[in-house]
Amino acid sequence: MSAKTSADMTWHANGRTNDGHLRHPADAEAWKSFDARYPDFASDPRNVRLGLSSDGFNPFKLLSTSYSTWPVVLIPYNLPPWIGMKQPSFFLSMIISGDKGPGNDIDIYLQPLIKELKQLWVGIETYDASARRNFFMRAALLWTINDFPAYANLSGWSTKGKYACPCCAAQTSSKWLTNGQKFCFMAHRRWLEHNHPYRSQKHLFDGNVEMRGAPQTGNESKKRPLQVPNVDADSDDDELEEEESNEADLWKKRSIFFDLPYWEHNLLRHNVDVMHIEKNVCENIVGTILNVDGKSKDNLKCRLDLVEMGIRRELHPEYLTNGKTRLPPASFSMTKKEKDLFCQVLKNIKVPDAYSSNISKGVNQKERKLQSLKSHDYHILLHDLLPIALRSSMSKQVTHAISEICNIFKILCGKVLKVEDLDKLQYRATIALCHLEKIFPPSFFTIMVHLIIHLPLEAKLGGPIYYRWMYTIERFLLKLKSYVRNKRYPEGSIAEGFLAEECVTFCSRYLVNVETVFNRPGRNLKEVHDEVLASSYLFESGGEPIGKVEVAELDDRSWAQAHRYVLLHYEAIEPLQIEYRNILRDQIRGRRSNARDVDRKFTETFHEWLGETVSHGKDVPEEVKFLAQGPKRIVKRYKGLIINGFRFHTKSRERFRKTQNSGCLVTFSTMSYASARDADPLQGNVDYDGVLNDIIELDYFNKFKVVLFRCDWADVNNSRGLKNDRYGFTMVNFTRTIHTGEHILDEPYVFSSQVKQDFYSEDPKEPGWFVVIRNEPREVYDMGDDITDSGPRTECFPSTHEGILNTNDDGQWARQDVDDDIYEF
Numbered sequence: 001m002s003a004k005t006s007a008d009m010t011w012h013a014n015g016r017t018n019d020g021h022l023r024h025p026a027d028a029e030a031w032k033s034f035d036a037r038y039p040d041f042a043s044d045p046r047n048v049r050l051g052l053s054s055d056g057f058n059p060f061k062l063l064s065t066s067y068s069t070w071p072v073v074l075i076p077y078n079l080p081p082w083i084g085m086k087q088p089s090f091f092l093s094m095i096i097s098g099d100k101g102p103g104n105d106i107d108i109y110l111q112p113l114i115k116e117l118k119q120l121w122v123g124i125e126t127y128d129a130s131a132r133r134n135f136f137m138r139a140a141l142l143w144t145i146n147d148f149p150a151y152a153n154l155s156g157w158s159t160k161g162k163y164a165c166p167c168c169a170a171q172t173s174s175k176w177l178t179n180g181q182k183f184c185f186m187a188h189r190r191w192l193e194h195n196h197p198y199r200s201q202k203h204l205f206d207g208n209v210e211m212r213g214a215p216q217t218g219n220e221s222k223k224r225p226l227q228v229p230n231v232d233a234d235s236d237d238d239e240l241e242e243e244e245s246n247e248a249d250l251w252k253k254r255s256i257f258f259d260l261p262y263w264e265h266n267l268l269r270h271n272v273d274v275m276h277i278e279k280n281v282c283e284n285i286v287g288t289i290l291n292v293d294g295k296s297k298d299n300l301k302c303r304l305d306l307v308e309m310g311i312r313r314e315l316h317p318e319y320l321t322n323g324k325t326r327l328p329p330a331s332f333s334m335t336k337k338e339k340d341l342f343c344q345v346l347k348n349i350k351v352p353d354a355y356s357s358n359i360s361k362g363v364n365q366k367e368r369k370l371q372s373l374k375s376h377d378y379h380i381l382l383h384d385l386l387p388i389a390l391r392s393s394m395s396k397q398v399t400h401a402i403s404e405i406c407n408i409f410k411i412l413c414g415k416v417l418k419v420e421d422l423d424k425l426q427y428r429a430t431i432a433l434c435h436l437e438k439i440f441p442p443s444f445f446t447i448m449v450h451l452i453i454h455l456p457l458e459a460k461l462g463g464p465i466y467y468r469w470m471y472t473i474e475r476f477l478l479k480l481k482s483y484v485r486n487k488r489y490p491e492g493s494i495a496e497g498f499l500a501e502e503c504v505t506f507c508s509r510y511l512v513n514v515e516t517v518f519n520r521p522g523r524n525l526k527e528v529h530d531e532v533l534a535s536s537y538l539f540e541s542g543g544e545p546i547g548k549v550e551v552a553e554l555d556d557r558s559w560a561q562a563h564r565y566v567l568l569h570y571e572a573i574e575p576l577q578i579e580y581r582n583i584l585r586d587q588i589r590g591r592r593s594n595a596r597d598v599d600r601k602f603t604e605t606f607h608e609w610l611g612e613t614v615s616h617g618k619d620v621p622e623e624v625k626f627l628a629q630g631p632k633r634i635v636k637r638y639k640g641l642i643i644n645g646f647r648f649h650t651k652s653r654e655r656f657r658k659t660q661n662s663g664c665l666v667t668f669s670t671m672s673y674a675s676a677r678d679a680d681p682l683q684g685n686v687d688y689d690g691v692l693n694d695i696i697e698l699d700y701f702n703k704f705k706v707v708l709f710r711c712d713w714a715d716v717n718n719s720r721g722l723k724n725d726r727y728g729f730t731m732v733n734f735t736r737t738i739h740t741g742e743h744i745l746d747e748p749y750v751f752s753s754q755v756k757q758d759f760y761s762e763d764p765k766e767p768g769w770f771v772v773i774r775n776e777p778r779e780v781y782d783m784g785d786d787i788t789d790s791g792p793r794t795e796c797f798p799s800t801h802e803g804i805l806n807t808n809d810d811g812q813w814a815r816q817d818v819d820d821d822i823y824e825f
Contacts, residue, residue, distance in 0.1 A: 003129035004509040006046070009078045013045035017784030022417035025077050028463035030142065030267040037265055041138055046128065048139040051075040053473045055150055056101045059481055059490035069491060070096035071480055072113060073473060077142065081781050085467065087476050088505045088517050092498045097491040106153045107256035114259055117141055121261060140262060144270050145468055155270045156253040163250050164447045166270070167454040170247035171215030177443060179304040184442040185450035188433040190214050204438050207311045268461040271468045272451050275375055278409055280448035282378040282386065285402060288444060289332050289394065290339055292369045297444040303327055305442060314814040329815040331398060332439055338393040339368040341764050345389040349761045350660035352775050353647040354524055356380040358658050376471070383410045388761050388771050391727050399727060401439055404432040405452070412455055413465050416782045426456040522779040526642040539569065540753045541707040546640030547653065553633050557744055562698060563630050564607045565749045566706050572621055580609055603745055623704070631698040638695040641707065645777025646757040650692050662692040663759040664711050665774065666750050688713050689732050689758060689772055707752040712737050730772040731763065
């Protein structure tokens with residue numbers, strides 16, 4: 001263990017904040033349970049916790065070529081997330097070659113790895129370079145991370161057919177759709193309390209009263225393979241499904257991971273991959289509401305299944321006299337005009353840098369569908385953009401239900417999770433899925449949709465999702481694919497390329513004052529590296545300028561507004577502010593005045609009074625003397641700045657760009673007056689949304705520097721500038737602005753360090769109004785301190801009350817406001 005890594009390997013024990021929140025797998029139940037069972041292993045924080053992932057890919061970049069290479073990757077969880085979840089920290093333990101994937105025979109290939117893991121469990125003598133002594137290093141495998149087909153290969157539980165859910169196992173509730181020729185997974189009312197009214201409302205669901213309890217999920221059912229012999233990997237799934245056998249008979253095999261002495265006691269052995277769940281759920285929703293051929297879950301076969309189940313008679317097919325069959329439009333169906341609005345919102349939206357790809361490229365307005373989207377595009381759609389597109393084109397009930405699903409995923413994917421929130425989220429997921437059952441047909445509920453119900457529990461067991469999803473693995477596999485040079489021996493090329501990369505990576509750890517993959521800042525995490533220069537920027541306002549630097553001269557009013565803003569926020573000047581306020585109160589005592597008059601006079605004249613007072617010899621700190629004389633009139637002007645993990649552009653710079661980086665958000669403590677005579681104002685925090693117009697750097701005669709943003713701020717004091725729509729979305733109108741800078745009392749400037757980023761989507765039905773979407777820095781981790789705290793995760797739809805999601809309780813399945821036939825065969 002090298003001196004460069006030994007300190008980081010104990011971060012999970014010595015550097016992690018332990019405040020009860022889930023920021024790392026070490027905060028979750030699975031890790032704590034392992035420590036409690038094996039205290040000798042947990043006593044040394046240098047012992048390694050690992051995750052295993054494997055997936056296949058075609059190394060030839062030719063989709064027509066049938067070839068599958070399966071790397072097996074190990075991920076160390078001892079390291080902090082900004083190191084451990086990066087590709088240089090991954091271990092390529094082995095490569096499984098072949099013309100096709102290993103399937104259920106993967107255990108044969110994993111035998112050498114399992115043998116080494118057994119040796120590491122006992123311990124191997126290792127030299128600790130930082131402590132300069134030897135110790136016995138041990139390692140344990142916590143869980144695996146895979147897509148759903150690979151989940152079956154590694155766990156031994158078949159993820160196809162009647163019992164496809166590995167969490168519910170033999171208690172999986174599924175129904176065979178005769179016309180659709182597939183299983184659907186509904187019955188989410190089982191997770192409700194026994195007296196919940198939904199359980200008896202059979203006409204709103206699948207036609208049955210649901211009195212069963214929730215299945216026992218988690219570790220209890222997964223212990224069974226220990227008591228059964230190996231099952232023939234080539235046995236027919238259909239034979240097992242037709243028999244009402246016990247759970248032991250449903251396993252395809254006994255997983256080789258049970259050869260590890262601790263594996264049977266792990267609370268979370270195999271993770272359900274959220275990346276693929278999000279992709280499949282979003283594809284289901286978008287394909288169904290847009291009625292895309294081959295993607296929609298609402299078709300003639302689906303309607304015939306409704307006939308067979310005897311439910312939702314309003315949606316049954318209608319046989320016309322001309323021989324055609326008409327399908328009545330469902331509540332989630334959209335007219336051509338509504339589809340155009342939906343596509344228009346996604347086509348016109350611009351997102352910030354490093355937020356996502358250009359989703360507008362995947363919007364086909366002519367055919368009214370989305371195409372060629374990647375997994376991360378669906379991730380972004382589901383978290384933020386889908387509810388915004390639906391609010392203008394879908395009924396309120398359906399929008400509420402889908403937005404609640406989006407909220408659940410957005411909360412689950414947060415970098416910080418709270419256990420109490422996950423307990424509530426389990427109930428929210430149950431209610432949301434029940435409402436989807438009342439809206440969408442049974443064919444909509446594939447196994448991927450059903451798995452949503454198990455995600456809150458897995459988050460409690462394993463910790464934050466981003467440690468346990470496939471995004472980082474898929475990107476690593478893409479890099480391995482780039483190593484292929486010899487197409488005759490692709491695995492050899494991958495091995496040689498990885499070894500060369502690993503050698504260079506190891507050597508780079510010992511390079512001082514050289515930018516490497518370990519110290520290279522992220523794209524939007526640039527900082528001022530010169531310590532002397534960084535200390536000269538007040539309020540930590542220094543960042544990385546973008547583009548050409550211009551020189552400009554401020555007019556008198558702008559100079560006074562910028563200078564005043566600096567003075568009013570400098571801590572050492574607060575006693576002088578109090579002194580001047582007392583002077584003003586004495587001057588106007590006896591007149592008809594109030595606190596508002598004092599505030600007005602103070603804001604207008606404080607900078608002038610301070611300059612005169614200091615120039616007359618008042619004893620003040622040295623830095624106050626420099627600030628009191630004011631900055632130079634000549635300032636530097638930037639077109640963009642990287643700070644706080646965001647990339648900001650002025651509105652003029654991004655005019656012809658595909659990204660939107662001019663949105664600004666600041667939170668201020670503001671005094672609120674009820675009237676002009678109000679002597680007792682209220683104080684509270686107010687969010688201000690704006691558009692960045694200018695970036696200037698003030699220079700206090702080479703002693704101090706301050707970077708300020710000048711924005712057009714939407715009027716938060718008037719409903720014509722700020723409002724919430726019927727779904728709870730915040731909307732702003734930039735034709736109604738405040739603090740424009742036209743008056744001396746205006747405050748158009750803010751410190752660059754105060755600003756967070758948001759972006760806006762224009763409402764197609766209300767010109768001039770924009771929906772506000774909050775952005776979060778990608779590579780900033782909330783570790784429980786003031787430096788990295790990114791604040792609470794914003795939900796895309798703020799309402800969570802069950803009564804708001806009261807959808808279709810009257811059984812109105814078909815749309816009554818559409819005259820034309822949307823579906824016709």
